[in-house]
Amino acid sequence: MANLSTSYMGLNLKNPIIAASSSLTGNLENVKKCEDAGAGAVILKSLFEEQITSDKNRMIGDMNYDAYTDAYDFFNASSTDYYLDEYLGLVEDAKESLSIPVIASVNCVSPGQWTDYAERFENIGADALELNMFILPSNISTSGITIEDTYIKILENVKKNINIPVSLKIGYHFSGMGNFINRAVKSGAQGIVLFNRFYKIDIDIDKLELKSSPIISDPSEIHLALQWIALMSGEVPADFSGATGVHDAEGVIKHLLAGASSIQLCSTLLKNGVNRISEIVDGLEEWMDSKNYTKISDFNGLLSQENSKHPEAYERSQFIKSVVGLS
């Protein structure tokens, strides 16, 4: 029987399947179900930086600071603490009830005061922290390097305050993806999660209004992350986690071959229920047995660009060859 254990950011996982951060991992009952279904680790639903600050602003509103100093200070402190305490309670409960690693998650957009709170995740027992970062590069006055500097500043501020491993979960809006990932790793990210999947708009042409695009991903969305993990996993000394579009054991195996250390599942669990984890773990094990692989390292990264006999196949030159027939 194959040994599925693996290491992600120094955490020992009994298998590489992680229940991704989502509404599903926002309560104890569900994360316990993920463990029971065989997950190697869970990432709790993100605590949102804006959630804290916007609520604080709503409560404080136009309050005149000079006239209501006590009330201002009370709301300022209590609204921050409310969400944070609730979240820390979830981390603590999950740590008490689960034996697999519990990873906390913060959705962040600025290197503000909240980074001082990062150590509270560590103190309460979180095994690692995932920074779920997304700054939409739509401001026509803000350059790419300014945006990248913001990501790095947030990471550095968090790293200053904690010793547990930190991963960076990002989207694909980077013109210098390789360089940015390298910077992030040099700034202390032990894990890189490629890629998050963001809200996108659609348009209703009858009602002439916006509508949401599908919340659940499609298996065809796996390719972007697969390509970037294959390109990057041998280039920088970090552990990669494959995310978006992984719906079955085949997707998990592809990511492991590309060089991922772990794989995050969300849509397939929302669609099929958490028992999907055990089917996928079984599928991985069956495939390993069929190939006579006894452990993950027997094939992990076998098809990364670094280990490939045809490294050009991962890049644009191959695309041009196949389209215009250059030899």
Ligand SMILES: Cc1cc2nc3c(=O)[nH]c(=O)nc-3n(C[C@H](O)[C@H](O)[C@H](O)COP(=O)(O)O)c2cc1C
């Ligand atoms: C309903 C829903 C809620 C989500 N909430 C979070 C979140 O709080 N934090 C986060 O990092 N990602 C969140 N995600 C993104 C997922 O973790 C995951 O990265 C994304 O859905 C792509 O993976 P998938 O193709 O397996 O769904 C959410 C996704 C969904 C569908």
